[in-house]
Amino acid sequence: MSTPAPxxxxxxxxxxxxxxxxxxxxxxxxxxxxxxxxxxxxxxxxLGHNMRMNASRTENLAAxxxxxxxxxxxxxMTNQVSIALGGAAVEVKHLHETAHEVSVQATGAQxxxxxxxxxxxxxxxxxxxxTPKPGFFAH
Numbered sequence: 001m002s003t004p005a006p007x008x009x010x011x012x013x014x015x016x017x018x019x020x021x022x023x024x025x026x027x028x029x030x031x032x033x034x035x036x037x038x039x040x041x042x043x044x045x046x047l048g049h050n051m052r053m054n055a056s057r058t059e060n061l062a063a064x065x066x067x068x069x070x071x072x073x074x075x076x077m078t079n080q081v082s083i084a085l086g087g088a089a090v091e092v093k094h095l096h097e098t099a100h101e102v103s104v105q106a107t108g109a110q111x112x113x114x115x116x117x118x119x120x121x122x123x124x125x126x127x128x129x130x131t132p133k134p135g136f137f138a139h
Contacts, residue, residue, distance in 0.1 A: 023113075023121035030110035037103035044096035048089050055085035 062078035124131050 025125035026113060027110060027131065029126050030106050034103050034110065037099050037106060041096055041099040041103060044092055044099055048096055050093040051085050051089035051092060055089060056084050058082035058085060 058078060059082040062075050062082060064077055065077045066072075
């Protein structure tokens with residue numbers, strides 16, 4: 001069995017959601033989200049693999065128990081564990097695919113954001129004068 005990795009405290013996020021809408025802040029948040037989803041995707045893939053292996057081992061164990069002519073209820077319970085692990089592995093696979101998709105979309109959003117706003121940020125950042133916040137002239 002694998003040892004569990006330390007996890008952040010409940011309620012903490014990979015990228016805090018705050019009111020900072022500056023270009024570099026958004027780029028950093030999108031990159032953090034994509035990286036976190038990549039890591040989650042990798043961990044979920046490994047978890048799914050381990051669950052499938054454990055389901056297979058449990059199925060073999062049920063066959064061994066039946067071969068040893070133990071009580072049928074133990075064979076049935078062991079088979080139920082094998083089926084549950086197999087079902088959980090399928091759901092973990094779906095979760096892995098979703099995490100991967102979120103990672104890809106976050107990376108795409110980061111690229112689109114850079115394409116649309118990097119030039120504006122370069123102009124605003126290189127000025128010695130302070131400029132109004134985005135949306136100031138809209139009112």
